[in-house]
Amino acid sequence: MKIKGLPLTLVLAAITGLCIGPFYWLVTMATQNSTEIFSWPPKLLPGGAFWDNLTTLDNKIGLARILGNSLAISTVQTLGALLVSLLAGYAFAKFSFRGRTVIFVILLSTMVVPDQVMLVPLFEMMMKFGLMDNYASVILPGLCVPFGIFLMRQALGSLPNELLDAARMDGAGELRVLWSIVVPVMRPVLAALSVFLFLGSWNQFVWPLIALRSPAMETLPVALASLHGMQANTDYGAILMGTAVSTVPMMILFLVLQKQFISGLLAGATKG
Amino acid sequence: MAASPPRARKKHIRASMVPYLLLLPALALFAVFKAYPVVASFWISLTTGSGALRHFTGFSNYQRLVNDPLFWTSLQNTGIILVIQVPIMLGLAILLALGINSIHVRLKAIWRLGVFMPSVTGLVATGIIFSFLLNKDQGALNWLLSLMGLPAVDWLGDPSWARVAIVLVLTWHYTGYYAVIYLAGLQGVPKELYEAAMVDGAGAIRRFTSVTIPHLRPILLFTVVLSTIGTLQLFDEPYVLTRGGPDNATMTVSMYLYNNGFSYFDSGYASAIAYALTLIVVVLGAIQMKFMGGNNED
Numbered sequence: 001m002k003i004k005g006l007p008l009t010l011v012l013a014a015i016t017g018l019c020i021g022p023f024y025w026l027v028t029m030a031t032q033n034s035t036e037i038f039s040w041p042p043k044l045l046p047g048g049a050f051w052d053n054l055t056t057l058d059n060k061i062g063l064a065r066i067l068g069n070s071l072a073i074s075t076v077q078t079l080g081a082l083l084v085s086l087l088a089g090y091a092f093a094k095f096s097f098r099g100r101t102v103i104f105v106i107l108l109s110t111m112v113v114p115d116q117v118m119l120v121p122l123f124e125m126m127m128k129f130g131l132m133d134n135y136a137s138v139i140l141p142g143l144c145v146p147f148g149i150f151l152m153r154q155a156l157g158s159l160p161n162e163l164l165d166a167a168r169m170d171g172a173g174e175l176r177v178l179w180s181i182v183v184p185v186m187r188p189v190l191a192a193l194s195v196f197l198f199l200g201s202w203n204q205f206v207w208p209l210i211a212l213r214s215p216a217m218e219t220l221p222v223a224l225a226s227l228h229g230m231q232a233n234t235d236y237g238a239i240l241m242g243t244a245v246s247t248v249p250m251m252i253l254f255l256v257l258q259k260q261f262i263s264g265l266l267a268g269a270t271k272g
Numbered sequence: 273m274a275a276s277p278p279r280a281r282k283k284h285i286r287a288s289m290v291p292y293l294l295l296l297p298a299l300a301l302f303a304v305f306k307a308y309p310v311v312a313s314f315w316i317s318l319t320t321g322s323g324a325l326r327h328f329t330g331f332s333n334y335q336r337l338v339n340d341p342l343f344w345t346s347l348q349n350t351g352i353i354l355v356i357q358v359p360i361m362l363g364l365a366i367l368l369a370l371g372i373n374s375i376h377v378r379l380k381a382i383w384r385l386g387v388f389m390p391s392v393t394g395l396v397a398t399g400i401i402f403s404f405l406l407n408k409d410q411g412a413l414n415w416l417l418s419l420m421g422l423p424a425v426d427w428l429g430d431p432s433w434a435r436v437a438i439v440l441v442l443t444w445h446y447t448g449y450y451a452v453i454y455l456a457g458l459q460g461v462p463k464e465l466y467e468a469a470m471v472d473g474a475g476a477i478r479r480f481t482s483v484t485i486p487h488l489r490p491i492l493l494f495t496v497v498l499s500t501i502g503t504l505q506l507f508d509e510p511y512v513l514t515r516g517g518p519d520n521a522t523m524t525v526s527m528y529l530y531n532n533g534f535s536y537f538d539s540g541y542a543s544a545i546a547y548a549l550t551l552i553v554v555v556l557g558a559i560q561m562k563f564m565g566g567n568n569e570d
Contacts, residue, residue, distance in 0.1 A: 005374075005376030005377060005378065009376075009377050009378055011371065012368075012371050012372060012377060012383045013383075015368065015383075015387065016382070016383050016387055017386075018444070019386050019387045019389055019390055019444070019448055020386050020389055022390075022401050022402070022444070023389065023393075025401070025405065025412060026401050029404065037404070037410075038407075038409075039410070040409075040415070041415055042412050042415050083297070084297045084301065085298075087294045087295070087297060087298065088295050088297070090294055091290075091291040091294035091295045092295075095290065095291035095294075097288065097291040097292065100291075103295065103299070106307075107298070107302060110302075110306050110307075112501070112553060112554055112557060113550055113553075114501070114504070114505045114546070114549050114553055115505070116505060116507075116526055116529050116530075116546045116549060117309065117543075117546040117549070117550050118305075118306065118309035118310065118313065119529075119530075119533060119534075119542075119546070120313060120316055120533050120539045120542050120546070121308065121309035121310075121312035121313050121543075122305070122309050123533075123534070124312075124539070125304075125308075125309070140301070140304075140305060141305040141306075143297075143305075144297075144298050144301035144305060144306060174294070199392065203394030203395065203396070203397075205394070205395060205396050205507075205511075206507055206508070206526075210534055221394050221396035221397070222396075224396055224397070224400060225396050225400075225511070228399075228403070229512075229515075236404070240400075243397045243400045243401060246394060246396075246397050247393050247394070247397045250393070251389065251392065254388075254389065254392045255385075258388075261388075261392065262388060262452060
């Protein structure tokens with residue numbers, strides 16, 4: 001009953017084709033004009049409308065501005081959440097203090113609560129703070145990531161205490177220990193966590209859709225969804241170009257940092 | 273090396289503050305942006321009206337919820353998608369993981385990379401890509417069907433097919449992710465167990481059910497809970513692909529919540545929907561954990 005290698009490999013190749021086919025299709029369609037996009041049978045080779053589509057997209061949404069919004073929010077959110085997770089994870093892993101278990105359990109328990117519960121109160125809070133339509137309204141709620149704290153605690157647990165104590169003997173303060181001992185050793189985990197955080201931040205949709213009300217403040221997914229949602233006068237080449245612009249950088253990043261991507265996205269799963 | 277007692281004590285107190293200081297940013301952010309909203313949301317769910325006009329109305333929103341046919345429709349839609357999509361996706365993911373893990377297969381790294389790729393894409397991008405691929409008249413999928421001599425399907429315009437379309441898109445997006453999780457889990461199954469089972473004359477299926485599945489159980493539990501929670505919160509795909517239509521066939525609970533909270537600005541009702549959703553997530557998660565994690569002693 002042994003399945004021979006070749007048929008199985010072919011099946012896997014076909015499935016992989018189904019998985020990456022849409023990306024090929026996206027990249028080719030993004031270079032076609034509307035007539036080509038809706039030709040029958042579908043045109044499977046690149047067209048000549050690359051610049052046209054890019055220009056139209058830029059005219060419609062202000063591409064540089066939107067990309068800047070997405071990049072700024074994702075970068076600040078990633079770095080902030082990374083720092084918060086590192087500090088908290090370090091506290092949980094390397095110190096014993098009153099309430100350690102209780103606090104940890106409370107933090108983690110919100111992982112089961114759907115984000116939707118927080119939408120209305122967050123909306124009202126941001127209105128009150130006058131932060132609507134401001135990067136801060138999107139960045140702030142994403143800085144405390146229970147999963148990140150959990151991951152850092154797990155990773156730091158395996159760090160030998162002697163290493164930290166040696167540095168403390170030499171008179172280093174905790175922040176110095178953290179920066180010069182913990183961070184260098186934890187670099188792979190930090191890299192994996194940053195990828196996880198950045199990807200989540202780059203792709204987040206519901207909350208930015210609510211919090212960023214003016215077109216100039218929109219992130220890429222929000223701008224694309226509103227462009228896509230406009231029934232009249234829709235330039236399909238521009239929409240597909242925008243989708244490619246939001247997708248391709250992540251693809252390239254993924255191909256370069258595949259180890260960090262996979263371990264970052266799987267970190268919770270294999271530890272459970 | 274005797275330090276003067278008061279100084280030592282002061283240092284001790286400062287040292288005991290360190291973990292709390294390290295936790296301060298996390299806890300402050302948690303209190304303001306997670307704990308408070310969760311509590312406030314419950315309070316809001318007990319009120320009607322907005323701004324200065326908001327007033328306490330007890331459980332009236334929940335009463336309205338129970339009697340709201342559209343809420344039940346959204347719950348039913350979410351349930352149908354959940355019951356069909358999660359088993360198909362996780363089943364495919366296991367098969368895919370076993371396939372890639374097979375000793376006969378070459379180029380494992382490429383297959384692993386390829387199937388993982390969709391999960392790097394955002395859901396909005398995925399929705400847009402598939403809104404073109406699933407187009408009735410010019411979409412690539414119907415073109416593929418026509419090559420096989422099959423009739424065109426109105427993926428996004430027909431209520432039943434629209435649900436199938438959502439299932440299809442979710443499956444495309446997440447299957448590889450779960451396959452890679454299972455693949456990682458399979459590396460943890462001791463080879464000797466398979467050899468011992470083969471010596472005992474166990475066939476491939478028997479080896480799968482008596483060696484692989486028990487070893488994967490914690491991971492299976494995790495993935496079932498994770499994908500259930502994810503599907504219960506389904507929002508982005510129906511928002512981009514169908515806006516909940518046609519005829520509310522893809523109106524999910526999250527979309528209904530969004531419409532009430534941010535299109536009609538009925539915060540109280542939206543919060544009640546959110547709490548109902550939370551309750552469902554927590555109860556279903558607990559049932560799954562009890563059911564699947566129950567006999568873990570072996």
